[in-house]
Amino acid sequence: MEKKDYKEIVNRHKPTESRVANAITSFLVGGLMGVISVFLTELYSYLFEIPTKDATTFMIVTLIFVACLFTALGFFDKWVNFAKCGLIIPITGFAHSIMSAGLEFKKEGLIYGVGSNMFKLAGSVIVLGIASAAFFGAIRFLIFGGV
Protein backbone atom coordinates (compact mmCIF):
# COMPACT_ATOMS: atom_id res chain seq x y z
CA MET A 1 0.00 0.00 0.00
CA GLU A 2 1.16 3.51 -0.81
CA LYS A 3 1.94 5.80 2.11
CA LYS A 4 -0.72 8.27 1.06
CA ASP A 5 -3.41 5.58 0.94
CA TYR A 6 -2.41 4.48 4.42
CA LYS A 7 -2.59 8.07 5.64
CA GLU A 8 -6.14 8.19 4.30
CA ILE A 9 -7.06 5.15 6.37
CA VAL A 10 -5.44 6.75 9.44
CA ASN A 11 -7.36 9.98 8.89
CA ARG A 12 -10.59 8.05 8.56
CA HIS A 13 -10.11 6.71 12.08
CA LYS A 14 -8.81 9.85 13.69
CA PRO A 15 -10.78 10.93 16.77
CA THR A 16 -12.10 14.47 16.74
CA GLU A 17 -11.01 16.57 19.68
CA SER A 18 -13.69 18.73 21.25
CA ARG A 19 -12.01 21.99 20.33
CA VAL A 20 -14.99 24.19 21.15
CA ALA A 21 -15.41 22.72 24.64
CA ASN A 22 -11.65 23.04 25.25
CA ALA A 23 -11.66 26.65 24.05
CA ILE A 24 -14.62 27.55 26.29
CA THR A 25 -13.01 25.92 29.35
CA SER A 26 -9.70 27.68 28.66
CA PHE A 27 -11.49 30.99 28.11
CA LEU A 28 -13.44 30.75 31.35
CA VAL A 29 -10.51 29.55 33.47
CA GLY A 30 -8.14 32.07 31.85
CA GLY A 31 -10.71 34.80 32.49
CA LEU A 32 -11.05 33.71 36.09
CA MET A 33 -7.27 33.92 36.43
CA GLY A 34 -7.47 37.49 35.12
CA VAL A 35 -10.18 38.36 37.67
CA ILE A 36 -8.11 36.87 40.50
CA SER A 37 -5.04 38.81 39.32
CA VAL A 38 -6.90 42.13 39.23
CA PHE A 39 -8.41 41.43 42.64
CA LEU A 40 -4.97 40.62 44.08
CA THR A 41 -3.42 43.74 42.52
CA GLU A 42 -6.15 45.97 43.96
CA LEU A 43 -5.92 44.23 47.32
CA TYR A 44 -2.13 44.68 47.60
CA SER A 45 -2.39 48.27 46.39
CA TYR A 46 -5.04 49.00 49.08
CA LEU A 47 -3.40 47.01 51.90
CA PHE A 48 0.18 48.19 51.52
CA GLU A 49 -0.67 51.58 50.03
CA ILE A 50 1.60 51.06 47.04
CA PRO A 51 1.21 52.08 43.39
CA THR A 52 -0.50 49.60 41.02
CA LYS A 53 2.82 48.91 39.28
CA ASP A 54 4.39 47.55 42.46
CA ALA A 55 1.19 45.74 43.43
CA THR A 56 1.31 43.96 40.02
CA THR A 57 4.73 42.56 40.87
CA PHE A 58 3.39 41.33 44.20
CA MET A 59 0.48 39.68 42.38
CA ILE A 60 2.80 37.90 39.91
CA VAL A 61 4.99 36.61 42.72
CA THR A 62 1.89 35.34 44.53
CA LEU A 63 0.62 33.47 41.44
CA ILE A 64 4.05 31.93 40.81
CA PHE A 65 4.29 30.81 44.42
CA VAL A 66 0.82 29.31 44.46
CA ALA A 67 1.34 27.48 41.13
CA CYS A 68 4.66 26.05 42.34
CA LEU A 69 3.17 25.02 45.67
CA PHE A 70 0.19 23.31 44.05
CA THR A 71 2.50 21.53 41.59
CA ALA A 72 4.65 20.29 44.46
CA LEU A 73 1.57 19.18 46.37
CA GLY A 74 0.71 17.11 43.33
CA PHE A 75 -2.67 18.30 42.09
CA PHE A 76 -1.88 21.21 39.77
CA ASP A 77 -1.21 18.79 36.88
CA LYS A 78 -4.82 17.64 37.13
CA TRP A 79 -6.03 21.24 36.98
CA VAL A 80 -3.83 21.90 33.93
CA ASN A 81 -5.13 18.75 32.28
CA PHE A 82 -8.66 20.05 32.75
CA ALA A 83 -8.23 23.79 32.11
CA LYS A 84 -5.51 23.36 29.45
CA CYS A 85 -4.43 26.76 28.06
CA GLY A 86 -6.48 28.57 30.72
CA LEU A 87 -3.68 27.72 33.15
CA ILE A 88 -0.77 27.10 30.75
CA ILE A 89 -0.69 30.53 29.10
CA PRO A 90 -0.76 32.71 32.27
CA ILE A 91 2.35 33.01 34.45
CA THR A 92 1.07 29.97 36.41
CA GLY A 93 1.86 27.70 33.44
CA PHE A 94 5.42 28.98 33.24
CA ALA A 95 6.04 28.44 36.96
CA HIS A 96 4.37 25.06 36.81
CA SER A 97 6.54 23.90 33.87
CA ILE A 98 9.76 24.76 35.73
CA MET A 99 8.57 23.25 38.99
CA SER A 100 7.33 20.01 37.44
CA ALA A 101 10.59 19.50 35.52
CA GLY A 102 12.58 20.21 38.70
CA LEU A 103 10.56 17.64 40.63
CA GLU A 104 10.88 15.09 37.84
CA PHE A 105 14.67 15.06 37.96
CA LYS A 106 15.14 15.34 41.72
CA LYS A 107 16.43 11.76 41.95
CA GLU A 108 19.36 12.48 39.60
CA GLY A 109 20.79 15.00 42.07
CA LEU A 110 21.19 18.79 42.13
CA ILE A 111 23.65 19.16 39.24
CA TYR A 112 22.77 16.46 36.70
CA GLY A 113 19.13 16.40 37.72
CA VAL A 114 17.35 19.52 38.94
CA GLY A 115 19.90 22.06 37.68
CA SER A 116 20.27 20.83 34.16
CA ASN A 117 16.66 19.76 33.59
CA MET A 118 14.65 22.44 35.34
CA PHE A 119 14.28 24.49 32.16
CA LYS A 120 13.54 21.50 29.98
CA LEU A 121 10.15 22.96 29.01
CA ALA A 122 10.57 26.62 29.95
CA GLY A 123 14.01 26.93 28.29
CA SER A 124 12.65 27.53 24.80
CA VAL A 125 10.17 30.12 26.12
CA ILE A 126 12.97 32.04 27.83
CA VAL A 127 15.47 31.82 24.95
CA LEU A 128 12.99 32.65 22.20
CA GLY A 129 11.28 35.25 24.41
CA ILE A 130 14.52 37.13 25.02
CA ALA A 131 15.55 36.79 21.37
CA SER A 132 12.25 38.18 20.12
CA ALA A 133 12.31 40.95 22.74
CA ALA A 134 15.75 42.01 21.44
CA PHE A 135 14.56 41.79 17.83
CA PHE A 136 11.39 43.83 18.30
CA GLY A 137 13.24 46.24 20.60
CA ALA A 138 15.71 46.88 17.80
CA ILE A 139 12.90 47.49 15.30
CA ARG A 140 11.21 49.91 17.69
CA PHE A 141 14.49 51.74 18.21
CA LEU A 142 15.11 52.02 14.46
CA ILE A 143 11.59 53.23 13.61
CA PHE A 144 10.64 55.32 16.60
CA GLY A 145 14.12 56.24 17.76
CA GLY A 146 13.74 54.62 21.14
CA VAL A 147 10.70 56.60 22.26
Added chain:
Amino acid sequence: MTFKYNNVYINNQSTVVGPYEKKGPLGNKFDKSYKDLYCQEKSWEMAEVKLMQDSVEILLRKARKNIKEIDLIIGGDLLNQICATSYALQKFKIPHLGIFSACSTSTEGMLIAANFIDSGKIRNAIVSVSSHNLSSEKQFRNPVEYGAPRPSSATFTTTGGASVLLSNTKSRIKVDSATVGRICDMDQKDPNNMGACMAVAAGETIMDHLRETKRDVNYYDLIITGDLGLYGKEILKDYMASEYGIELSNNYSDSGLMIFDIKNQKETLAGGSGPACSPLVNYSYVFPLIEKGILKRVLIVATGALFSPTFVYQKNPILSISHAVSLESVR
Protein backbone atom coordinates in the same frame (compact mmCIF):
# COMPACT_ATOMS: atom_id res chain seq x y z
CA MET B 1 10.07 -15.58 7.98
CA THR B 2 8.13 -18.21 9.90
CA PHE B 3 9.59 -20.96 12.08
CA LYS B 4 7.68 -24.12 12.90
CA TYR B 5 8.39 -25.79 16.25
CA ASN B 6 7.90 -29.39 17.31
CA ASN B 7 9.13 -29.42 20.83
CA VAL B 8 8.53 -26.10 22.58
CA TYR B 9 5.96 -25.60 25.34
CA ILE B 10 4.90 -22.88 27.72
CA ASN B 11 5.24 -24.20 31.24
CA ASN B 12 4.25 -21.26 33.36
CA GLN B 13 3.84 -17.50 33.42
CA SER B 14 3.66 -14.65 35.90
CA THR B 15 2.38 -11.08 36.01
CA VAL B 16 2.99 -8.15 38.35
CA VAL B 17 1.13 -4.86 37.88
CA GLY B 18 0.63 -1.34 39.17
CA PRO B 19 -2.55 0.34 40.47
CA TYR B 20 -4.17 1.26 37.14
CA GLU B 21 -4.00 -2.30 35.80
CA LYS B 22 -5.31 -3.64 39.09
CA LYS B 23 -8.39 -1.43 38.68
CA GLY B 24 -8.87 -2.70 35.11
CA PRO B 25 -11.14 -5.53 33.99
CA LEU B 26 -8.40 -8.18 34.45
CA GLY B 27 -7.50 -6.84 37.91
CA ASN B 28 -8.05 -10.05 39.87
CA LYS B 29 -6.13 -12.26 37.43
CA PHE B 30 -2.65 -10.88 38.09
CA ASP B 31 -0.22 -12.62 40.44
CA LYS B 32 0.80 -9.50 42.30
CA SER B 33 0.01 -5.80 42.30
CA TYR B 34 1.33 -2.61 43.84
CA LYS B 35 -0.94 0.13 45.13
CA ASP B 36 1.71 2.77 44.56
CA LEU B 37 3.62 3.51 41.34
CA TYR B 38 6.89 3.70 43.27
CA CYS B 39 6.50 0.00 44.24
CA GLN B 40 8.31 0.77 47.52
CA GLU B 41 11.38 1.96 45.61
CA LYS B 42 13.01 5.39 45.43
CA SER B 43 12.49 6.14 41.75
CA TRP B 44 10.22 5.04 38.90
CA GLU B 45 13.15 3.44 37.13
CA MET B 46 13.92 1.31 40.18
CA ALA B 47 10.21 0.54 40.48
CA GLU B 48 10.31 -0.91 36.97
CA VAL B 49 13.36 -2.97 37.95
CA LYS B 50 11.40 -4.34 40.87
CA LEU B 51 8.38 -5.22 38.73
CA MET B 52 10.52 -7.37 36.44
CA GLN B 53 12.45 -8.95 39.29
CA ASP B 54 9.22 -9.81 41.09
CA SER B 55 7.77 -11.40 37.99
CA VAL B 56 10.81 -13.69 37.59
CA GLU B 57 10.73 -14.69 41.26
CA ILE B 58 7.00 -15.42 41.16
CA LEU B 59 7.47 -17.43 37.97
CA LEU B 60 10.18 -19.58 39.56
CA ARG B 61 7.98 -20.14 42.57
CA LYS B 62 4.93 -21.06 40.48
CA ALA B 63 6.97 -23.39 38.26
CA ARG B 64 8.78 -24.90 41.28
CA LYS B 65 12.13 -24.27 39.69
CA ASN B 66 15.43 -23.11 41.07
CA ILE B 67 17.11 -20.35 39.07
CA LYS B 68 20.11 -22.71 38.58
CA GLU B 69 17.86 -24.99 36.52
CA ILE B 70 17.18 -22.23 33.99
CA ASP B 71 19.52 -22.20 30.98
CA LEU B 72 18.83 -18.73 29.64
CA ILE B 73 16.97 -15.58 30.60
CA ILE B 74 15.92 -13.17 27.86
CA GLY B 75 14.63 -9.72 28.75
CA GLY B 76 13.79 -6.29 27.43
CA ASP B 77 12.04 -3.03 28.29
CA LEU B 78 11.44 0.45 26.98
CA LEU B 79 14.04 2.52 28.81
CA ASN B 80 17.27 3.67 27.19
CA GLN B 81 19.88 0.88 26.93
CA ILE B 82 17.16 -1.49 28.26
CA CYS B 83 18.56 -0.69 31.68
CA ALA B 84 15.60 -1.81 33.75
CA THR B 85 16.20 -5.31 32.38
CA SER B 86 19.91 -5.31 33.16
CA TYR B 87 19.40 -4.11 36.72
CA ALA B 88 16.53 -6.52 37.30
CA LEU B 89 18.21 -9.64 35.93
CA GLN B 90 21.77 -9.13 37.19
CA LYS B 91 20.59 -10.61 40.47
CA PHE B 92 20.06 -14.05 38.93
CA LYS B 93 23.57 -14.48 37.55
CA ILE B 94 22.61 -16.84 34.71
CA PRO B 95 23.23 -16.42 30.95
CA HIS B 96 21.22 -13.46 29.67
CA LEU B 97 20.27 -11.95 26.33
CA GLY B 98 18.97 -8.38 26.33
CA ILE B 99 16.65 -7.54 23.47
CA PHE B 100 14.80 -4.46 22.28
CA SER B 101 11.78 -4.45 20.06
CA ALA B 102 9.73 -1.80 21.86
CA CYS B 103 6.29 -3.13 22.70
CA SER B 104 6.78 -6.32 20.67
CA THR B 105 9.68 -7.40 22.90
CA SER B 106 7.66 -10.19 24.52
CA THR B 107 7.00 -12.07 21.28
CA GLU B 108 10.53 -11.43 20.01
CA GLY B 109 11.83 -12.98 23.24
CA MET B 110 9.51 -15.98 22.97
CA LEU B 111 10.56 -16.47 19.36
CA ILE B 112 14.27 -16.44 20.21
CA ALA B 113 13.76 -18.77 23.18
CA ALA B 114 11.66 -21.14 21.07
CA ASN B 115 14.34 -21.32 18.38
CA PHE B 116 17.04 -22.17 20.93
CA ILE B 117 14.88 -24.80 22.61
CA ASP B 118 13.62 -26.39 19.39
CA SER B 119 17.16 -26.72 18.07
CA GLY B 120 18.16 -28.53 21.25
CA LYS B 121 20.76 -25.95 22.23
CA ILE B 122 19.02 -25.29 25.53
CA ARG B 123 16.31 -27.04 27.54
CA ASN B 124 14.45 -24.04 28.87
CA ALA B 125 14.40 -20.26 29.00
CA ILE B 126 12.61 -17.44 30.79
CA VAL B 127 11.44 -14.40 28.82
CA SER B 128 10.80 -11.25 30.86
CA VAL B 129 9.55 -7.81 29.91
CA SER B 130 8.57 -4.72 31.84
CA SER B 131 7.24 -1.22 31.40
CA HIS B 132 6.34 1.56 33.79
CA ASN B 133 3.93 4.35 33.06
CA LEU B 134 5.95 7.10 34.72
CA SER B 135 9.47 6.04 33.75
CA SER B 136 8.27 6.02 30.14
CA GLU B 137 6.52 9.36 30.49
CA LYS B 138 9.73 10.82 31.89
CA GLN B 139 11.85 9.45 29.06
CA PHE B 140 9.55 10.02 26.11
CA ARG B 141 7.24 12.89 27.04
CA ASN B 142 6.76 15.76 29.46
CA PRO B 143 7.46 15.78 33.20
CA VAL B 144 4.78 13.80 35.00
CA GLU B 145 3.65 16.64 37.26
CA TYR B 146 3.24 18.87 34.21
CA GLY B 147 0.09 16.97 33.27
CA ALA B 148 0.20 18.12 29.65
CA PRO B 149 -3.16 17.53 27.98
CA ARG B 150 -2.98 14.70 25.43
CA PRO B 151 -5.26 13.93 22.50
CA SER B 152 -7.66 11.00 22.77
CA SER B 153 -5.66 8.96 20.24
CA ALA B 154 -2.73 8.72 22.72
CA THR B 155 -2.21 5.50 24.65
CA PHE B 156 -1.34 4.90 28.29
CA THR B 157 1.81 2.94 29.09
CA THR B 158 1.06 -0.04 31.29
CA THR B 159 2.93 -0.55 34.55
CA GLY B 160 3.96 -4.13 34.98
CA GLY B 161 6.41 -6.96 34.70
CA ALA B 162 5.66 -10.26 33.02
CA SER B 163 7.67 -13.45 32.68
CA VAL B 164 7.10 -16.73 30.91
CA LEU B 165 8.91 -20.06 31.10
CA LEU B 166 9.39 -21.96 27.85
CA SER B 167 10.91 -25.41 27.71
CA ASN B 168 10.92 -28.78 25.98
CA THR B 169 8.85 -30.30 28.80
CA LYS B 170 5.36 -31.06 27.55
CA SER B 171 2.52 -28.89 28.85
CA ARG B 172 -1.00 -27.79 27.89
CA ILE B 173 0.27 -24.93 25.70
CA LYS B 174 2.44 -25.70 22.69
CA VAL B 175 4.35 -23.05 20.80
CA ASP B 176 3.37 -23.99 17.26
CA SER B 177 5.23 -21.42 15.18
CA ALA B 178 6.51 -17.86 15.12
CA THR B 179 6.88 -15.19 12.49
CA VAL B 180 9.64 -12.60 12.46
CA GLY B 181 8.31 -9.20 11.45
CA ARG B 182 9.71 -6.60 9.10
CA ILE B 183 10.30 -2.92 9.91
CA CYS B 184 7.48 -0.84 8.46
CA ASP B 185 7.40 2.83 7.55
CA MET B 186 4.15 4.52 6.59
CA ASP B 187 5.48 8.03 7.18
CA GLN B 188 3.64 8.40 10.48
CA LYS B 189 5.03 11.16 12.68
CA ASP B 190 2.53 11.57 15.50
CA PRO B 191 3.81 10.17 18.82
CA ASN B 192 0.30 10.68 20.19
CA ASN B 193 -1.13 8.20 17.72
CA MET B 194 1.06 5.12 18.07
CA GLY B 195 -1.78 2.85 16.98
CA ALA B 196 -1.58 4.38 13.51
CA CYS B 197 2.20 3.82 13.40
CA MET B 198 1.95 0.17 14.42
CA ALA B 199 -1.22 -1.08 12.72
CA VAL B 200 0.59 -1.58 9.41
CA ALA B 201 3.31 -3.68 11.07
CA ALA B 202 0.67 -5.91 12.67
CA GLY B 203 -1.08 -6.25 9.31
CA GLU B 204 2.10 -7.20 7.46
CA THR B 205 3.13 -9.76 10.09
CA ILE B 206 -0.32 -11.37 10.23
CA MET B 207 -0.29 -11.57 6.43
CA ASP B 208 3.26 -13.01 6.31
CA HIS B 209 2.27 -15.58 8.88
CA LEU B 210 -0.92 -16.68 7.11
CA ARG B 211 0.86 -16.86 3.77
CA GLU B 212 3.86 -18.82 5.01
CA THR B 213 1.81 -21.28 7.05
CA LYS B 214 -0.85 -21.48 4.29
CA ARG B 215 -3.54 -20.81 6.86
CA ASP B 216 -6.78 -18.93 6.68
CA VAL B 217 -7.54 -16.08 9.05
CA ASN B 218 -10.35 -18.17 10.56
CA TYR B 219 -7.90 -20.95 11.44
CA TYR B 220 -7.32 -19.07 14.69
CA ASP B 221 -9.80 -18.86 17.53
CA LEU B 222 -8.15 -15.63 18.55
CA ILE B 223 -5.77 -13.21 16.90
CA ILE B 224 -4.64 -10.73 19.53
CA THR B 225 -2.55 -7.67 18.68
CA GLY B 226 -0.34 -5.92 21.21
CA ASP B 227 -1.24 -2.34 21.91
CA LEU B 228 -2.93 -0.74 18.92
CA GLY B 229 -5.63 0.82 21.06
CA LEU B 230 -9.08 2.00 20.09
CA TYR B 231 -8.15 3.72 16.84
CA GLY B 232 -5.22 1.52 15.82
CA LYS B 233 -7.50 -1.50 15.97
CA GLU B 234 -9.90 0.06 13.49
CA ILE B 235 -7.00 1.13 11.26
CA LEU B 236 -5.70 -2.46 11.18
CA LYS B 237 -9.14 -3.84 10.28
CA ASP B 238 -9.50 -1.25 7.54
CA TYR B 239 -5.95 -1.91 6.28
CA MET B 240 -6.41 -5.69 6.15
CA ALA B 241 -9.71 -5.31 4.31
CA SER B 242 -8.53 -2.82 1.71
CA GLU B 243 -5.02 -4.21 1.15
CA TYR B 244 -5.58 -7.97 1.39
CA GLY B 245 -9.35 -8.39 1.37
CA ILE B 246 -9.18 -10.12 4.75
CA GLU B 247 -11.85 -9.44 7.32
CA LEU B 248 -10.72 -9.42 10.94
CA SER B 249 -13.93 -9.90 12.84
CA ASN B 250 -14.99 -11.74 15.97
CA ASN B 251 -11.73 -13.63 16.39
CA TYR B 252 -9.70 -10.44 16.54
CA SER B 253 -8.92 -8.43 19.66
CA ASP B 254 -6.35 -6.00 21.01
CA SER B 255 -4.60 -6.26 24.39
CA GLY B 256 -4.54 -2.48 24.82
CA LEU B 257 -8.32 -2.45 25.02
CA MET B 258 -8.53 -5.44 27.35
CA ILE B 259 -6.18 -4.33 30.10
CA PHE B 260 -8.07 -1.12 30.89
CA ASP B 261 -11.72 -0.23 30.98
CA ILE B 262 -11.25 2.78 28.73
CA LYS B 263 -14.80 4.02 29.26
CA ASN B 264 -14.40 4.38 33.01
CA GLN B 265 -10.63 4.81 33.25
CA LYS B 266 -10.57 8.08 31.31
CA GLU B 267 -6.85 8.68 31.89
CA THR B 268 -6.03 5.64 29.75
CA LEU B 269 -7.39 7.44 26.63
CA ALA B 270 -7.16 5.07 23.63
CA GLY B 271 -5.99 2.09 25.71
CA GLY B 272 -2.89 0.47 27.17
CA SER B 273 0.53 0.26 25.57
CA GLY B 274 4.11 -0.63 26.47
CA PRO B 275 6.10 -3.88 26.31
CA ALA B 276 4.16 -5.26 29.29
CA CYS B 277 0.72 -4.64 27.79
CA SER B 278 0.52 -7.65 25.49
CA PRO B 279 2.07 -10.21 27.91
CA LEU B 280 0.02 -9.01 30.89
CA VAL B 281 -3.20 -9.71 29.00
CA ASN B 282 -1.98 -12.91 27.38
CA TYR B 283 -0.34 -14.47 30.43
CA SER B 284 -3.15 -13.65 32.84
CA TYR B 285 -6.19 -14.11 30.64
CA VAL B 286 -5.46 -15.82 27.32
CA PHE B 287 -3.04 -18.56 28.48
CA PRO B 288 -5.46 -19.98 31.07
CA LEU B 289 -8.12 -20.17 28.34
CA ILE B 290 -5.70 -22.10 26.10
CA GLU B 291 -4.81 -24.40 29.00
CA LYS B 292 -8.49 -25.17 29.54
CA GLY B 293 -8.92 -25.78 25.83
CA ILE B 294 -11.51 -23.02 25.45
CA LEU B 295 -9.20 -21.39 22.92
CA LYS B 296 -7.50 -23.97 20.71
CA ARG B 297 -5.36 -21.85 18.42
CA VAL B 298 -4.17 -18.35 19.22
CA LEU B 299 -1.95 -15.96 17.29
CA ILE B 300 -0.24 -13.39 19.47
CA VAL B 301 0.85 -10.37 17.44
CA ALA B 302 2.69 -7.95 19.72
CA THR B 303 3.29 -4.60 18.05
CA GLY B 304 6.14 -2.19 18.65
CA ALA B 305 6.68 1.42 17.66
CA LEU B 306 10.42 1.91 17.26
CA PHE B 307 10.11 5.44 18.53
CA SER B 308 12.93 7.81 19.39
CA PRO B 309 12.06 11.43 20.26
CA THR B 310 15.42 12.57 18.84
CA PHE B 311 14.83 10.99 15.43
CA VAL B 312 11.28 12.29 15.27
CA TYR B 313 12.38 15.84 16.18
CA GLN B 314 14.81 15.52 13.26
CA LYS B 315 11.72 15.02 11.06
CA ASN B 316 12.05 11.27 10.61
CA PRO B 317 8.98 9.03 10.62
CA ILE B 318 8.15 6.61 13.45
CA LEU B 319 9.01 3.07 12.39
CA SER B 320 7.20 0.01 13.63
CA ILE B 321 7.61 -3.74 13.87
CA SER B 322 5.57 -6.71 14.96
CA HIS B 323 6.43 -10.33 15.73
CA ALA B 324 3.87 -13.11 15.93
CA VAL B 325 3.79 -16.30 17.99
CA SER B 326 1.23 -19.01 17.34
CA LEU B 327 0.10 -21.14 20.29
CA GLU B 328 -1.91 -24.34 20.39
CA SER B 329 -3.85 -26.06 23.09
CA VAL B 330 -2.61 -29.61 23.80
CA ARG B 331 -4.90 -32.18 25.33
